[in-house]
Amino acid sequence: MPRSRTIITLSALLAAMTVGTFALLALETTPAQPSPIALAARPMLSPLDQSIASAIATAQTPPALGRWTSIVVHDAVTGAAGPCAAGSHFFVDVADGLGNCTVSAGALWAQQAPGATLFIPDDAFNAGAISICIAGDFTAGPPSTEQMTALTKLVSTLQMHLGIPADHVYLHRDLTGQPCPGRAFPVEEFRRALR
Ligand SMILES: [Zn+2]
Numbered sequence: 001m002p003r004s005r006t007i008i009t010l011s012a013l014l015a016a017m018t019v020g021t022f023a024l025l026a027l028e029t030t031p032a033q034p035s036p037i038a039l040a041a042r043p044m045l046s047p048l049d050q051s052i053a054s055a056i057a058t059a060q061t062p063p064a065l066g067r068w069t070s071i072v073v074h075d076a077v078t079g080a081a082g083p084c085a086a087g088s089h090f091f092v093d094v095a096d097g098l099g100n101c102t103v104s105a106g107a108l109w110a111q112q113a114p115g116a117t118l119f120i121p122d123d124a125f126n127a128g129a130i131s132i133c134i135a136g137d138f139t140a141g142p143p144s145t146e147q148m149t150a151l152t153k154l155v156s157t158l159q160m161h162l163g164i165p166a167d168h169v170y171l172h173r174d175l176t177g178q179p180c181p182g183r184a185f186p187v188e189e190f191r192r193a194l195r
Pocket residue numbers: 073074075079084117172178180181
């Protein structure tokens with residue numbers, strides 16, 4: 001009797017170990033699922049960051065340091081001397097339904113050609129100025145928060161890549177008599193965001 005009880009006990013133990021081993025194997029072969037925390041920590045570019053990186057990368061020849069010495073901000077309303085949108089290098093679009101505001105670059109940036117937005121007698125300034133056009137008319141109301149975020153991020157990124165100091169970032173109206181961007185453009189907020 002004691003012998004058979006020992007055998008039963010050993011069999012039960014063996015059975016338990018076998019089941020345990022299979023259970024462990026089953027656990028190990030289950031594909032590892034990333035935890036929500038790991039997913040959140042994975043660096044992902046936002047649609048805005050992606051659009052800025054893609055827009056800057058459209059330059060057929062990456063600009064050397066010193067090629068561009070200033071940045072000028074415009075709105076899309078045609079001034080008396082010509083449309084700022086057509087002569088700009090970068091465009092800040094209106095936000096989509098999901099609140100994503102993206103940036104694109106035009107042919108002048110791809111070609112690293114001077115902008116055609118500043119009609120100053122000596123065109124030397126125009127030759128080194130990156131023009132950015134924000135979609136909209138800001139005579140009555142300011143750009144959206146999303147547009148201001150996109151503009152600030154684009155300007156900061158260009159400053160960092162090209163070594164352009166904050167005091168070389170202008171509004172079109174700082175330089176000429178054109179009312180561009182419109183008077184509702186939040187210039188103080190923009191300047192603070194750049195520092
Ligand atoms: Zn302008």
